[in-house]
Every structure is written in C-alpha cells, then in structure tokens.
Amino acid sequence: MIFNSLEFFLFLFVVFMLYWLTLKKSIKGQNILLLISSYIFYGWWDWRFLFLILLSTIVDYYIGITIYKNEKQKVRKSWLWVSVLFNLGLLGFFKYYNFFVDSWIDMFSLLGYNIKSTWTLNIILPVGISFYTFQTMSYSFDIYYKKLKPTNNFLAFAAFVSFFPQLVAGPIERASNLLHQIIGKRTFSYNQCVGGLKLILWGLFKKMVIADSLGPIVDDIFTNYASYSASTLILGAIFFSFQIYGDFSGYSDIAIGTAKLFGIELKSNFKFPYFSRNIAEFWVRWHTSLSDWFRYYVYIPLGGSRETKLISIRNIAIVFLISGLWHGANWTYLFWGAFHAIAFVPIFLLGKNSKYKNSIIGENTILPSINEVLRMVMVFSIVTFSWVFFRSATIADAFSYIFRVFTEFTFHSYIHPKGFRMIDYYILIALFVVYEYLIRRDERAPFNFKSKYVRFVAYAIVVLCLLLFYDSSIDRSFIYFQF
Amino acid sequence: MKKIFFKGAFYSLLIVIVLELVIRGFHLTKDYPVRIIDENKVEKWQPNQNGFSVTGNRRQNFSEFRINNLGFNSHREFTPSKEKKEIALVGDSYIEGFHQDYQYSIGKKIENELTDFEVYEYAYAGYDFADELNLIHQYKKDFNLIDYVFIDLKFNTDLKRGEYAVIPDRMNLETPFYRNIRKFKLLVYLNSIGITGDLKTRFRELIALKIKPDRIVSNKSKPEDNDKINPKYLANFNQLIETYNFDKSRFVLLLEKRNTPNAFKNYLKANNFKYIDLTEVLEQSKAPTTLVYDRHWNDNGRALVASAIVNYTKHLELEN
Numbered sequence: 033m034i035f036n037s038l039e040f041f042l043f044l045f046v047v048f049m050l051y052w053l054t055l056k057k058s059i060k061g062q063n064i065l066l067l068i069s070s071y072i073f074y075g076w077w078d079w080r081f082l083f084l085i086l087l088s089t090i091v092d093y094y095i096g097i098t099i100y101k102n103e104k105q106k107v108r109k110s111w112l113w114v115s116v117l118f119n120l121g122l123l124g125f126f127k128y129y130n131f132f133v134d135s136w137i138d139m140f141s142l143l144g145y146n147i148k149s150t151w152t153l154n155i156i157l158p159v160g161i162s163f164y165t166f167q168t169m170s171y172s173f174d175i176y177y178k179k180l181k182p183t184n185n186f187l188a189f190a191a192f193v194s195f196f197p198q199l200v201a202g203p204i205e206r207a208s209n210l211l212h213q214i215i216g217k218r219t220f221s222y223n224q225c226v227g228g229l230k231l232i233l234w235g236l237f238k239k240m241v242i243a244d245s246l247g248p249i250v251d252d253i254f255t256n257y258a259s260y261s262a263s264t265l266i267l268g269a270i271f272f273s274f275q276i277y278g279d280f281s282g283y284s285d286i287a288i289g290t291a292k293l294f295g296i297e298l299k300s301n302f303k304f305p306y307f308s309r310n311i312a313e314f315w316v317r318w319h320t321s322l323s324d325w326f327r328y329y330v331y332i333p334l335g336g337s338r339e340t341k342l343i344s345i346r347n348i349a350i351v352f353l354i355s356g357l358w359h360g361a362n363w364t365y366l367f368w369g370a371f372h373a374i375a376f377v378p379i380f381l382l383g384k385n386s387k388y389k390n391s392i393i394g395e396n397t398i399l400p401s402i403n404e405v406l407r408m409v410m411v412f413s414i415v416t417f418s419w420v421f422f423r424s425a426t427i428a429d430a431f432s433y434i435f436r437v438f439t440e441f442t443f444h445s446y447i448h449p450k451g452f453r454m455i456d457y458y459i460l461i462a463l464f465v466v467y468e469y470l471i472r473r474d475e476r477a478p479f480n481f482k483s484k485y486v487r488f489v490a491y492a493i494v495v496l497c498l499l500l501f502y503d504s505s506i507d508r509s510f511i512y513f514q515f
Numbered sequence: 516m517k518k519i520f521f522k523g524a525f526y527s528l529l530i531v532i533v534l535e536l537v538i539r540g541f542h543l544t545k546d547y548p549v550r551i552i553d554e555n556k557v558e559k560w561q562p563n564q565n566g567f568s569v570t571g572n573r574r575q576n577f578s579e580f581r582i583n584n585l586g587f588n589s590h591r592e593f594t595p596s597k598e599k600k601e602i603a604l605v606g607d608s609y610i611e612g613f614h615q616d617y618q619y620s621i622g623k624k625i626e627n628e629l630t631d632f633e634v635y636e637y638a639y640a641g642y643d644f645a646d647e648l649n650l651i652h653q654y655k656k657d658f659n660l661i662d663y664v665f666i667d668l669k670f671n672t673d674l675k676r677g678e679y680a681v682i683p684d685r686m687n688l689e690t691p692f693y694r695n696i697r698k699f700k701l702l703v704y705l706n707s708i709g710i711t712g713d714l715k716t717r718f719r720e721l722i723a724l725k726i727k728p729d730r731i732v733s734n735k736s737k738p739e740d741n742d743k744i745n746p747k748y749l750a751n752f753n754q755l756i757e758t759y760n761f762d763k764s765r766f767v768l769l770l771e772k773r774n775t776p777n778a779f780k781n782y783l784k785a786n787n788f789k790y791i792d793l794t795e796v797l798e799q800s801k802a803p804t805t806l807v808y809d810r811h812w813n814d815n816g817r818a819l820v821a822s823a824i825v826n827y828t829k830h831l832e833l834e835n
Contacts, residue, residue, distance in 0.1 A: 496537060
C-alpha cells in the first residue's frame with residue numbers, strides 16, 4: 033500500500049477513526065490497532081514479508097532483554113553480535129546475496145576463468161527491509177550502550193518495529209525517540225493533527241507534482257543517454273536531483289504527518305538539503321535519520337574524529353561506503369558513497385564540517401548573500417554530479433554518461449517523451465525552489481504563514497498543481513522502496 | 516475532533532470553489548456541445564453551437580469548434596447545388612477535428628488548394644461505417660448533388676455492426692443528470708484528466724478485493740495482426756454496401772495501415788472500390804502526424820491528409 037493511493041487514504045481514515053473514537057482511553061487497544069494496521073499495511077505488498085518482520089521483532093525483543101540482564105561485558109557483546117549478525121544476515125541474504133555472487137564470478141572472469149553461475153537465486157527483496165532491520169538493530173545497540181532500558185511490553189515493541197507510517201522508507205527511528213511514545217499515553221491534539229495534515233499535503237505535492245512529473249523525463253534521458261547531447265544530460269541529472277528529493281522527502285513528510293495524526297512525533301528526515309553551503313551541511317540535512325544512525329552506531333564506535341586524522345578519514349570513508357552499499361546491491365551506489373567521502377574529507381580536514389550545523393542560508397536576511405548562493409550552487413553541482421552514479425543502471429553507464437557530458441558539449445532543446453511543454457517543468461522547478469526558500473526555517477511547517485488568507489492561497493495552489501500535473505499513466509511507487 | 520472535521524470540510528469546500536473558478540477562468544476544460552437525434556434518426560450535434568475543445572491537464576491543446584446549421588463542425592454552411600463543385604468528407608472525430616480550430620480544418624485546407632471546390636465535413640465523433648452510410652442515405656438529396664464523397668473507414672473498429680441503429684449509450688450523455696453534472700467544470704476537468712476514471716476503477720477493484728491494481732495493458736496492435744482480415748467485419752462491410760447502394764463512381768474510402776489489414780485493401784482493389792491509402796504520406800513525414808495525447812491527426816497530419824485528398828481529386832477530375 034503506497035501513500036499516494038486511494039486504498040491508503042481509506043485505510044488511514046478507518047484507522048484514525050478507530051484510534052481516536054473507539055480506543056481513545058486504552059493505550060493497549062491503540063497499540064493493538066497500530067500493530068494490526070501496520071501488518072495489514074505491510075502485508076498489502078506481500079503477506080509472506082510479515083514472517084520476516086515478525087521474526088526480526090521477536091529476535092531483537094529477546095536479545096534486548098538478555099543484553100540488559102547480563103552484567104558480563106563479554107556476554108553482552110556476544111548477544112549484541114547475535115542481533116547484528118541476524119539482522120545483517122537477513123539483509124545480506126535478501127539484498128546482497130546475488131550481488132556478491134555475481135561480483136565474485138565477474139572477478140574470476142576478469143582473471144580468465146569462466147564460471148557459470150549456478151549460485152544466484154530468484155530472491156524477492158522485501159520492501160523496506162533496510163529500514164526496519166536498522167531500526168531494530170538500533171534498539172539492541174542502545175541497550176548495549178546502556179542508553180535505553182529494554183521494554184517488557186512486547187506489543188509496544190512490535191508496534192515500534194512495524195509502525196506503518198515509517199515502516200518501509202523511514203525516517204529510521206531510534207527506540208529512545210519512538211518506543212516511549214508508543215508505550216506512553218497519547219492525547220488528541222488539534223494543532224498536532226492539523227500540522228500532520230499540512231505535512232501530508234506538502235508531501236503529496238513533492239511526490240506527485242515534483243517527483244512524478246519529472247520521472248518520465250529522467251527515465252528517458254538516463255535510458256537513452258547515448259543519443260543525447262551534454263545540455264540534455266545535464267538537464268537529466270538536475271531533474272533527477274529534484275525527482276529524488278521530491279520523492280524521498282515527500283515520503284518522509286507524509287510519514288511524519290501521518291504519525292502526527294496518531295499523536296506521535298517522528299524525527300525530521302530532510303531539512304532543505306539543497307540549501308547547503310558545503311557537503312558536510314548537505315549531510316546534516318539529507319536523510320538525517322540514516323546519517324544519525326551511521327554516526328551513532330558506526331562512526332563513533334570506530335573512534336569518530338577522536339583519533340588521528342588518518343583514522344578519522346578511514347572512518348569517514350567506511351561510513352560513506354557502507355551508506356552507499358546500504359542503498360542497494362550495485363557498484364553504482366558504492367561509487368556514489370565513495371564520491372561523497374572524497375567530497376567530504378577536504379571539508380573535514382579544513383575543520384569546517386560543523387561550520388553550518390546550526391544555521392540556515394539567509395539567516396537574518398530576506399535574500400541569501402552572493403557568497404551563500406555561490407556555495408549553494410557549488411554543493412548542488414557536486415551532489416547532482418554524484419546522482420549520476422546513483423541513477424545509472426550500471427557503473428559503465430554512469431561513466432559513459434559523464435564522459436558524454438564533457439565530450440558532446442552541444443546544446444539541443446529537449447523534447448518531452450510524451451511531447452508535453454517543457455517550459456511547464458522549468459517554471460514548476462523554479463517556483464518550487466523559491467517556495468522552499470520561503471519556508472526554509474522549519475521543515476515541519478510548510479504552510480507557516482501568519483495570514484490565514486496567504487495560507488489558504490498556498491493550499492489552493494498546491495491542490496491545483498496536484499491536478500495540473502496528474503498523470504494516470506505513470507508508475508507512482510516511491511524510489512526508496514527498492515532500498 | 517469535531518473541529519478538525521468541520522474545518523476540514525469548510526476548507527475543502529472553499530478549495531473546490533476556487534478550483535471551479537480557476538478552471539472556468541483559465542478555460543482548463545472542454546465545452547460539451549449538445550447531441551441530438553434529428554428527424555431522420557441521424558445522431559449529430561445540435562445546430563448552431565460554439566465552444567472550445569481542450570486536451571491535457573494544462574490546456575496543452577486548445578481549439579475552437581463551430582457547429583453549423585446542419586449540426587456538423589465546419590467553417591461553412593453546407594449548400595450543395597448542381598452549379599458548384601463540392602466534396603463531402605464523411606467520418607468520425609479524425610475528420611471532425613475538434614482538436615484543431617475549425618478555421619484550419621481538413622476541409623479548409625482542401626479548399627485552399629482546390630479553390631473552385633466547396634468542402635463539407637459531415638463528421639461526428641464515434642461514427643462507424645453504418646453511421647456514415649446511413650447519414651449519406653438520409654441526406655441523399657444533398658449527397659446526390661455532391662461531386663465526390665470521401666468516407667473515412669477504419670476496418671478494425673468501424674465494421675462491428677452490419678446494420679444501422681441509434682446507439683442509446685451515447686445519447687444517455689444527454690440526460691438531465693449528465694447535463695447538470697457537466698455544469699460543474701471541476702468534475703468535467705477531473706474526468707478529462709483521468710482522475711475520476713482511475714478512482715472509480717480502483718474503488719471497484721477494492722470492492723472486488725483486488726489488492727493490487729490491474730496493470731495497464733498496451734492496446735498497440737501487433738504488426739502480424741495487420742494482415743488478418745476479420746470475416747465478420749468483411750461480411751458487415753458487404754451488407755452495408757448492399758443496403759445503402761454504395762456509389763463506387765463517386766465514393767472514395769480513406770484508409771490507414773494502422774487500422775486496416777492489407778488483405779482488405781486487396782479486396783477493395785479486386786472489387787473496384789476507390790480508396791486512398793493514407794499510410795504512405797503519414798509515415799513519410801519527418802514531423803509527428805498525431806497529437807501528444809491521442810492518436811488523432813495533428814495539424815501536420817491533417818495537412819497531409821488534405822493534400823492526399825487534393826491529389827486524388829485532381830486525378831478524378833482528369834479522369835472525368
């Protein structure tokens with residue numbers, strides 16, 4: 033069940049009504065409802081996936097209690113490893129098995145040995161497995177590091193693991209933020225609910241207007257890149273930057289908004305990343321729940337930046353490479369991660385990785401300074417360049433794409449694959465950037481205008497755009513579901 | 516809780532009103548001309564109407580139509596006489612051409628080339644071969660005065676019946692219920708961009724407990740199907756030809772490869788039917804010949820069709 037579907041809104045309405053009207057006074061009842069509805073939501077894709085999530089829930093629930101009960105560090109560590117190996121084992125089997133087998137065979141064929149692959153399997157990748165396995169692992173880690181007491185409430189824990197708004201594409205929640213909200217009492221708040229609905233509307237706009245309308249153009253350019261000139265290839269990469277941002281941040285907004293309807297606050301996942309002034313700031317603003325996860329559970333345990341510069345650089349490289357591989361079993365993602373590591377290291381060595389951590393562009397002014405604009409354009413260019421690796425089907429395609437950008441430097445006006453006016457999309461993107469700039473102070477309040485008339489005009493324009501760019505013939509699934 | 520539903524409903528209503536105004540103000544959706552069945556049992560448009568035809572969410576195609584005093588979209592009135600030279604084009608939406616300003620219709624393009632001819636476009640969206648021949652029969656007084664009659668025929672879709680009868684489904688769109696619904700331009704717009712259709716389909720699927728939506732099946736015909744001739748369609752063709760005394764000397768069929776098998780063309784040739792195969796002129800064009808949203812001819816396609824008719828008419832004139 034995807035967020036931008038009729039069945040989801042019918043489902044959401046029914047669950048919302050039951051949650052607040054019939055089960056208002058019973059936390060247990062509400063949690064049972066959340067669990068059942070989350071399992072229905074997830075099973076809608078394929079009911080067989082439910083066994084995996086249930087297994088992951090049971091294993092981490094008991095491991096959490098076992099780690100907590102044991103005083104001996106060695107035993108605690110062993111149980112933590114059981115949790116890590118179990119979750120990574122699931123992930124490894126379903127997501128990476130074929131990739132490693134194929135890569136192994138490719139390596140042998142490079143050395144002149146032709147091996148026929150009889151080891152690859154026809155495995156279906158369970159939706160969102162990378163998200164919920166990381167979430168359950170964080171629970172075991174937090175207990176191991178004594179930052180969290182395990183819960184004895186299996187129902188609440190199961191609801192935490194499978195909480196449907198963020199189950200399949202995040203934000204990846206740490207138990208310390210989400211679990212206590214599920215265990216505790218929720219009260220209906222009008223403002224929270226309205227805030228949730230606004231985020232859902234804005235998320236739908238980002239997904240259905242920005243991402244979905246750019247999708248066919250991006251698909252066309254990346255599929256037929258060999259026949260396009262540099263100007264079109266650059267356009268394809270820029271449009272993909274907006275497509276993936278609209279798609280993923282749109283999903284996150286709908287997830288956060290939906291959780292708000294149930295009185296639960298999820299972490300922000302995107303904080304206007306394309307308004308970053310260096311790559312480090314970009315990573316504070318892009319997919320923050322995953323960045324936080326890697327910082328807490330990989331980077332800091334490896335020594336973070338407490339050791340020598342060389343070890344710190346090694347740690348940065350490891351985090352970015354794992355982050356790349358997390359996205360998918362393909363060399364393209366690994367290159368994407370490596371590219372970001374290379375872009376990040378100079379900022380780190382200059383000691384500027386925290387420079388923009390707590391500020392935004394145009395902090396005290398209406399317009400950004402020229403310096404800020406130039407920095408922003410530079411970061412956007414670097415990130416857009418990196419997306420070519422991310423979007424290409426193979427690493428060879430990515431390099432060919434980039435090679436053509438530099439060797440076929442001619443300008444050709446691009447024609448939409450369906451013949452639509454391209455000017456509509458240029459105007460759309462320009463207005464989107466301007467609007468995002470206007471709301472840049474709070475990613476959780478996309479309609480935060482003092483005047484209710486201005487707010488209403490904004491709602492009306494967003495709804496109108498949903499109609500103006502509606503296309504019944506396109507695939508509406510979210511890009512990050514494949515991860 | 517009540518407050519959120521009350522305010523939500525209030526805001527939704529306001530947004531619906533704003534959208535209705537925007538759609539009307541920017542003319543984002545099409546006008547529906549009124550259909551009638553005349554005293555001869557011919558389905559056509561109510562005479563003397565004007566309006567705009569709009570395609571696409573963002574008015575990607577916008578054109579004006581003008582229904583003349585006989586009930587067909589044309590820049591002129593139809594006044595055939597023995598003194599003048601006339602051509603009649605009989606067909607469906609391809610000839611009717613709501614998706615192009617009526618001043619630039621196929622008929623007008625032909626008249627620009629053949630200045631001594633008047634061209635009458637007896638076309639109506641949805642007409643099949645039975646509709647077309649029945650129309651010619653019912654208006655035979657006029658058609659007997661017309662020099663050449665070009666009839667659009669799509670073998671794979673226009674020969675599903677062998678005798679004429681009024682199609683009630685289309686006329687259901689003229690019931691008071693549908694007429695009133697069409698007054699809400701927002702609904703018309705939602706329908707035209709496919710939202711209402713998608714929602715209806717998905718809703719039906721959900722009621723039938725279909726968890727996954729049906730995949731859209733491509734309706735492109737396979738190339739190998741192109742040469743197969745459906746015997747039922749051929750029988751219908753012959754039945755209609757016989758019923759309405761098809762005049763082989765004046766009537767010319769307009770055919771296209773994408774919806775007509777080669778075997779049928781061979782059949783026509785063997786039986787001395789006149790026809791123009793539009794395939795070659797359309798396929799040779801470097802510029803697209805169809806619209807963005809559907810397979811109707813665009814301005815270029817219509818110009819090519821007009822030029823093919825002009826050339827054939829010149830050839831007929833030489834013969835006569």
